[in-house]
Amino acid sequence: MVAVGDMGYQALLWLSFGGPEGPDDVLPFLENVTRGRGVPPERLAEVAEHYHHFGGVSPINRLNRDAIGAVEKELAAQGLDLPVYFGNRNWHPMVEDTLARMTADGVRSALVFPTSAYGGYSACRQYDEDIARARAAVGADAPRLTKLRQFFDHPLFLGSFADAVRAAHTELGRPGGARTVFVAHSVPESADRAAGPPEEGGRRYSRQVAEAARLVAAEVGLERHDVVWQSRSGPPRVPWLEPDIVDHIDALHAEGVGSVVVCPVGFVSDHLEVIWDLDNEAAERAAELGMGFARAATPNSDRRFADLVVELVREHLTDAPVRKLSGFPAAGCTTNGAPCAPRCCEPAQRPG
Numbered sequence: 001m002v003a004v005g006d007m008g009y010q011a012l013l014w015l016s017f018g019g020p021e022g023p024d025d026v027l028p029f030l031e032n033v034t035r036g037r038g039v040p041p042e043r044l045a046e047v048a049e050h051y052h053h054f055g056g057v058s059p060i061n062r063l064n065r066d067a068i069g070a071v072e073k074e075l076a077a078q079g080l081d082l083p084v085y086f087g088n089r090n091w092h093p094m095v096e097d098t099l100a101r102m103t104a105d106g107v108r109s110a111l112v113f114p115t116s117a118y119g120g121y122s123a124c125r126q127y128d129e130d131i132a133r134a135r136a137a138v139g140a141d142a143p144r145l146t147k148l149r150q151f152f153d154h155p156l157f158l159g160s161f162a163d164a165v166r167a168a169h170t171e172l173g174r175p176g177g178a179r180t181v182f183v184a185h186s187v188p189e190s191a192d193r194a195a196g197p198p199e200e201g202g203r204r205y206s207r208q209v210a211e212a213a214r215l216v217a218a219e220v221g222l223e224r225h226d227v228v229w230q231s232r233s234g235p236p237r238v239p240w241l242e243p244d245i246v247d248h249i250d251a252l253h254a255e256g257v258g259s260v261v262v263c264p265v266g267f268v269s270d271h272l273e274v275i276w277d278l279d280n281e282a283a284e285r286a287a288e289l290g291m292g293f294a295r296a297a298t299p300n301s302d303r304r305f306a307d308l309v310v311e312l313v314r315e316h317l318t319d320a321p322v323r324k325l326s327g328f329p330a331a332g333c334t335t336n337g338a339p340c341a342p343r344c345c346e347p348a349q350r351p352g
């Protein structure tokens with residue numbers, strides 16, 4: 001075993017979104033997610049119903065625990081002695097509590113794996129805010145926390161989506177006959193414009209999503225593909241990234257497209273927004289229109305996901321080459337919650 005502590009890090013903190021684990025958790029969880037964000041009460045009630053449809057349990061915590069188990073095995077297999085801790089932004093185990101435990105266990109410096117591959121406020125900068133908030137809650141003894149970089153263009157991340165898209169086409173059984181549609185979480189137009197350092201011209205989130213989709217499409221050898229969005233929230237008068245996946249299925253039907261493969265390239269696991277908005281709503285619309293529908297799996301279920309995390313860790317421990325397939329700048333790796341660059345992905349001014 002290599003004592004990674006000798007290299008300056010004593011732990012890996014797995015930092016995720018969090019989700020309810022029973023009916024009584026749903027409302028307090030949603031209040032944590034939306035505090036101060038101007039999400040209308042009608043939208044909250046609607047989303048609460050999605051959770052109650054599954055008994056008030058989001059799969060996200062279980063998926064994270066499964067993935068952590070796989071990463072622990074892979075770290076051990078590669079001879080790296082690095083304990084993994086789990087903390088969330090919005091639900092238990094809360095990152096503040098996890099960081100307090102890490103501090104009590106004597107951790108002085110840790111790496112952080114955020115369960116989002118992309119830049120932008122919700123996908124990157126808000127995890128920096130979580131890190132800063134947890135350190136402030138712990139106080140002067142808080143460990144130094146170094147977040148791993150954005151991995152939307154990593155060959156292991158894109159490779160598992162490429163295999164999943166191929167498998168979904170096989171499942172549909174219409175080789176070359178189905179349109180492939182990549183989908184990511186919508187964000188407000190204003191948030192996307194503010195994504196990235198201002199001198200890069202904004203839109204880091206939507207440009208990275210489009211680039212990830214392009215790279216997967218190229219690896220699969222797709223003739224054409226589309227990039228669309230899901231799960232918009234916020235007041236209707238505020239513009240968000242469009243088109244929405246369900247509207248897009250209507251548009252494809254009108255164009256004469258007979259079947260679709262939907263690939264949730266914006267996410268790492270089959271959490272509630274994937275199983276509700278895609279497997280439920282989008283699949284239902286396709287069925288109503290008589291269209292074929294298959295949804296590509298997310299990387300969490302692929303054993304390469306653990307390899308990806310360990311490879312990102314290794315970038316910090318050795319001079320291992322940084323593997324990335326896009327020409328976009330590597331970003332997101334910062335310490336103690338600092339932004340990637342001045343004014344990078346600044347949070348929008350929110351009502352209230």
Ligand SMILES: CC1=C(CCC(=O)O)c2cc3nc(cc4[nH]c(cc5[nH]c(cc1n2)c(C)c5CCC(=O)O)c(CCC(=O)O)c4C)C(CCC(=O)O)=C3C
Pocket residue numbers: 017018019020030033034037039043044047058059060115116122123185186187188231232233234266267271272273
């Ligand atoms: C870019 C992005 C990602 C991908 C990056 C990443 O993975 O981090 C993501 C992931 C997720 N979003 C999730 C759940 C929710 N997101 C909400 C609300 C919002 N998401 C936004 C953006 C994103 N969200 C935004 C701009 C809002 C509006 C409010 C605000 O400005 O913050 C709401 C409130 C209700 C609603 O308005 O829909 C819920 C319940 C879950 C957990 C699902 C589960 O429980 O399994 C996950 C992984």
Ligand SMILES: [Fe+2]
Pocket residue numbers: 185
């Ligand atoms: Fe979200």
